[in-house]
Amino acid sequence: MRIGELARRAGTTPRALRFYESQGLLTSRRAANGYRDYDEADLRLVSEILALQATGLSLDETRPFVECLRSGHEAGDSCADSIEVYERKIAEVDACLDRLSAVRAGLVAKLAAALERQPDPCRVMPAHPQ
Amino acid sequence: MRIGELARRAGTTPRALRFYESQGLLTSRRAANGYRDYDEADLRLVSEILALQATGLSLDETRPFVECLRSGHEAGDSCADSIEVYERKIAEVDACLDRLSAVRAGLVAKLAAALERQPDPCRVMPAHPQ
DNA sequence: TGTTGCCTTGACGCCGACGTCAATCTTTAC
DNA sequence: GTAAAGATTGACGTCGGCGTCAAGGCAACA
Numbered sequence: 001m002r003i004g005e006l007a008r009r010a011g012t013t014p015r016a017l018r019f020y021e022s023q024g025l026l027t028s029r030r031a032a033n034g035y036r037d038y039d040e041a042d043l044r045l046v047s048e049i050l051a052l053q054a055t056g057l058s059l060d061e062t063r064p065f066v067e068c069l070r071s072g073h074e075a076g077d078s079c080a081d082s083i084e085v086y087e088r089k090i091a092e093v094d095a096c097l098d099r100l101s102a103v104r105a106g107l108v109a110k111l112a113a114a115l116e117r118q119p120d121p122c123r124v125m126p127a128h129p130q
Numbered sequence: 131m132r133i134g135e136l137a138r139r140a141g142t143t144p145r146a147l148r149f150y151e152s153q154g155l156l157t158s159r160r161a162a163n164g165y166r167d168y169d170e171a172d173l174r175l176v177s178e179i180l181a182l183q184a185t186g187l188s189l190d191e192t193r194p195f196v197e198c199l200r201s202g203h204e205a206g207d208s209c210a211d212s213i214e215v216y217e218r219k220i221a222e223v224d225a226c227l228d229r230l231s232a233v234r235a236g237l238v239a240k241l242a243a244a245l246e247r248q249p250d251p252c253r254v255m256p257a258h259p260q
Numbered sequence: 261t262g263t264t265g266c267c268t269t270g271a272c273g274c275c276g277a278c279g280t281c282a283a284t285c286t287t288t289a290c
Numbered sequence: 291g292t293a294a295a296g297a298t299t300g301a302c303g304t305c306g307g308c309g310t311c312a313a314g315g316c317a318a319c320a
Contacts, residue, residue: 056233077244086241103186114207
């Protein structure tokens with residue numbers, strides 16, 4: 001199949017697929033006219049990339065999964081490198097959650113302090129009367 | 131005081147201060163030689179900007195605080211617009227926390243599934259023996 | 261008087277994951 | 291036959307918040 005069909009079936013765009021190829025994530029055979037030619041294995045590969053992106057991985061972090069699939073495994077996360085990426089990413093997300101919680105707490109504290117200084121926050125029906 | 135001193139005292143760089151000015155957050159009188167000239171009020175303004183950045187606000191979101199300070203209020207968050215920014219930002223952070231939690235849950239689920247498929251995760255002493 | 265250091269403006273670089281435009285084929289449909 | 295749709299490569303744009311470099315003007319100290 002050609003790049004447009006692969007993009008449609010995978011739920012992305014030709015531009016994204018060319019970009020993945022430029023990053024070494026996707027390879028392509030070429031037809032006689034120079035058009036890229038893909039098969040079902042490529043579709044599975046692209047689907048894996050997109051699913052991982054959806055779970056928060058960067059493109060670069062999907063690389064081990066892609067190589068795992070290419071080396072013949074049924075799932076992209078059947079290899080130790082992929083598992084490591086999962087674990088590292090979970091740790092990163094945890095750190096990010098901590099930072100964001102601290103940010104939230106700081107904002108709430110500032111808001112509370114500001115409202116306390118202002119003894120006049122009793123604005124009922126502020127914007128949309130009637 | 132000149133830009134270098136203001137930057138040092140506020141804990142930032144001259145480049146950042148010029149950038150704030152280009153964004154309309156900071157104004158500057160000029161000395162006879164063309165150098166920017168700042169006073170203590172400017173230091174307080176820059177400190178407010180930096181503190182808000184540290185609590186997760188974008189530069190653009192600090193604008194109401196700056197204008198509040200400029201209009202003579204003692205604190206940057208003594209104005210209704212600033213309070214609104216607090217509230218909006220808290221909502222944004224909450225949404226981000228929800229997304230991140232979902233991402234985390236997805237990663238944990240994928241990791242668990244992968245480990246379950248692999249009946250062989252019993253790697254004791256994997257990298258650093260002895 | 262020379263050197264060092266701070267100041268000025270202007271312009272490009274960065275990062276991630278593509279979007280968008282341009283100019284030029286190839287294929288397909290009517 | 292021709293026009294639309296889809297393919298190719300290449301290059302620039304996006305977003306935020308500056309970093310970094312360049313070329314030159316002021317200031318202070320030996």
